[in-house]
Amino acid sequence: MNEIERYYEIAAVIYQICRTLFTAYCLVFWVKPFLKEKKKTWRVGAAYAAASFFFEWCPFPVNVMLIYICLAFAAFLVMVHIDKEYIAQKAFLAVAFFCVRWQAWRIAACVDNEVFWFLLEAFPNKNAIFWFVQYVIQTGIDQFLGCFLLYGAVKCMLWAYGRRREHMSVKEFLLLATPAIFGVFAYGMLRYYQDIYQRDTGQSPWNLYGSYDWLMLLYSVLCFVTILVTTYVFRQWKNEKEEDKKREVFSRQVQDLENHIEEVERLYRDMRKLRHDMGNHLMTLERLHDRGAYEEAEKYAGELRREVQGISFYAASGNPVTDVILSDKKRQMEDKGIAFDCDFHYPPSEKINAFDISIILQNALSNAIEAIERENAFVKAAVSNGKSASVNKTVSDGENADKRAHISVVSYLKKNMYMIEVANSYAGELVPDKQSGLPMTTKNGEGHGFGLENIRHAAHKYFGGMEIGKELYAGEECCVLRVMLQITD
Numbered sequence: 001m002n003e004i005e006r007y008y009e010i011a012a013v014i015y016q017i018c019r020t021l022f023t024a025y026c027l028v029f030w031v032k033p034f035l036k037e038k039k040k041t042w043r044v045g046a047a048y049a050a051a052s053f054f055f056e057w058c059p060f061p062v063n064v065m066l067i068y069i070c071l072a073f074a075a076f077l078v079m080v081h082i083d084k085e086y087i088a089q090k091a092f093l094a095v096a097f098f099c100v101r102w103q104a105w106r107i108a109a110c111v112d113n114e115v116f117w118f119l120l121e122a123f124p125n126k127n128a129i130f131w132f133v134q135y136v137i138q139t140g141i142d143q144f145l146g147c148f149l150l151y152g153a154v155k156c157m158l159w160a161y162g163r164r165r166e167h168m169s170v171k172e173f174l175l176l177a178t179p180a181i182f183g184v185f186a187y188g189m190l191r192y193y194q195d196i197y198q199r200d201t202g203q204s205p206w207n208l209y210g211s212y213d214w215l216m217l218l219y220s221v222l223c224f225v226t227i228l229v230t231t232y233v234f235r236q237w238k239n240e241k242e243e244d245k246k247r248e249v250f251s252r253q254v255q256d257l258e259n260h261i262e263e264v265e266r267l268y269r270d271m272r273k274l275r276h277d278m279g280n281h282l283m284t285l286e287r288l289h290d291r292g293a294y295e296e297a298e299k300y301a302g303e304l305r306r307e308v309q310g311i312s313f314y315a316a317s318g319n320p321v322t323d324v325i326l327s328d329k330k331r332q333m334e335d336k337g338i339a340f341d342c343d344f345h346y347p348p349s350e351k352i353n354a355f356d357i358s359i360i361l362q363n364a365l366s367n368a369i370e371a372i373e374r375e376n377a378f379v380k381a382a383v384s385n386g387k388s389a390s391v392n393k394t395v396s397d398g399e400n401a402d403k404r405a406h407i408s409v410v411s412y413l414k415k416n417m418y419m420i421e422v423a424n425s426y427a428g429e430l431v432p433d434k435q436s437g438l439p440m441t442t443k444n445g446e447g448h449g450f451g452l453e454n455i456r457h458a459a460h461k462y463f464g465g466m467e468i469g470k471e472l473y474a475g476e477e478c479c480v481l482r483v484m485l486q487i488t489d
Contacts, residue, residue: 004128008135015139016056023101024049027075030097030154033163034090036083047078065188072098088168092176099180099227100153102187103220106145110217112138141192153224160232172234179230181295183223190216250454256362263323318346321354322361326409329365338372339406347411347418350485356458360420364452364481365407368424371407371479375428407473417464418485426479430470455483 024045051074054065076094080087107424119134126134168176197203288297317323326342333340346357407424452468459466462485473480 004132007132008286011132011136011139017053018143019105019146020049020052020056022038022143023052023150026101026147026150026154027097029151030157030200031075031079031090031093032160034086036085036091036164036165040082043082044075044078047074064191065184068098068102068184077447085250086165086167088173089166089168092168092173094179096157096180096183096227096231097154099105100157100224101150102184103224104150104153105146106187106220107149107217109144110213110220111145112142113213115141138428156228156232159227160235164236174233176234179223181229185228186219186223190219221437249451252264260291264367317344318355319357321358322346325361329361329369332369336369336373337404338369341406341408343410344420347485347487348413349418351488352418352462352485356461359458360455360483363455364420364422364483365409367451367480367481368407368422370429371424371426372407376405377425378428384466413487416487418487420483420485421480422483423473423478423480425476426470427434427477430468452481457484459483463488 027048028041028045031044032038035041035044047070051071055062055070074093075097076091079090079093083090114136119138123130285297285300288294288300317326322344326344330340330342344361346354405425406424409423410421412419454467456466462488464484466481466483468479468481470477470479472478
């Protein structure tokens with residue numbers, strides 16, 4: 001090997017190292033929004049770089065398609081090791097990135113080839129030093145163009161797909177991954193026939209047919225556009241589906257409110273009827289008393305008392321709709337063995353709509369009841385399996401046996417701010433979602449997970465907000481939801 005060849009080899013190694021490291025950086029940039037532990041994302045890039053260097057300087061030849069598969073699989077395994085949730089989404093991230101990576105560097109290679117052939121025709125009689133300098137400059141341009149295209153492609157994919165960690169079904173994975181998989185395998189077929197042609201003729205189609213570069217460039221661009229459009233359409237469909245779920249939940253809540261209003265109207269009719277008949281009831285009691293029929297009078301009074309209790313509310317919040325909601329939730333908690341403390345008073349402002357307050361109370365109390373039920377179910381399952389139930393607390397025989405799960409709701413004014421606090425006993429962990437800032441739900445099924453969003457939306461209508469967290473509340477570990485509404489004159 002002469003000196004100039006050694007320089008070519010050194011320049012090629014430097015080019016390969018730089019390309020691998022930057023590609024690893026783009027991979028980290030691509031997967032970081034979808035991993036729970038952001039600080040460990042560099043491990044994905046490190047795994048890619050290590051595997052890439054291994055195949056680059058492997059002493060025996062390895063098929064290019066096999067290299068792509070191994071690199072994608074290595075990145076997928078490291079992502080799963082860091083974060084074992086949303087496996088299908090991580091598989092899509094690995095497949096999509098390696099297809100986009102191929103397209104970016106293939107476009108750069110096509111442009112690089114065309115530039116080389118142009119220079120070869122323009123400067124046919126230059127010496128070896130000229131061509132070495134040209135090679136260094138051209139590889140630098142190729143490096144910049146490839147990095148620019150890859151980084152831009154990742155940005156476009158993040159824009160089209162979003163930055164949300166989410167469950168992906170098998171059908172959704174196939175829908176998103178199929179264009180990328182077909183793109184990679186189509187490239188593999190092109191390489192296969194290119195290698196056959198070169199082996200049989202001793203010539204590369206890149207050298208013999210100038211249009212080959214442009215066809216490959218066009219194919220790479222179209223492949224990327226297909227992936228991008230498919231991803232964008234999928235995200236729009238997913239968003240519309242979520243909006244439909246939100247509207248469905250909202251419609252059910254409106255229906256619940258209508259039922260509450262009907263209940264209020266029924267109770268008011270019963271109260272008017274009772275008030276109309278109260279004179280007759282009193283007259284009957286007087287006559288029974290005058291006749292000395294004390295036993296019959298006491299029985300009659302007991303029946304009257306039960307009738308009055310049947311048309312009375314548990315709560316006296318200052319608004320009949322919220323009275324019905326609180327009374328209904330009280331009955332639900334009694335059935336489930338949950339204690340309920342209520343010190344809720346309707347806000348003294350005509351500008352605050354009872355519907356919005358109802359949305360807040362309905363969702364907050366429903367979430368609190370469900371949280372206690374999930375925790376109780378977890379503890380029972382752990383005990384039945386013979387395991388120690390540890391949900392950030394120690395549950396032993398007899399310990400806290402007399403402590404009853406409870407929910408409390410309080411409202412108060414703080415200057416011009418109307419505050420609602422809903423607290424429920426809770427010993428689990430609240431894991432916030434990076435996208436919404438709300439705790440991630442573990443509930444399954446259609447329509448779940450939108451309660452807190454509805455509460456926040458109602459609070460924003462009054463230039464307020466909400467916060468939720470775990471804290472010591474009245475001397476006990478609780479999940480506390482605070483909603484703030486601004487009362488304007």
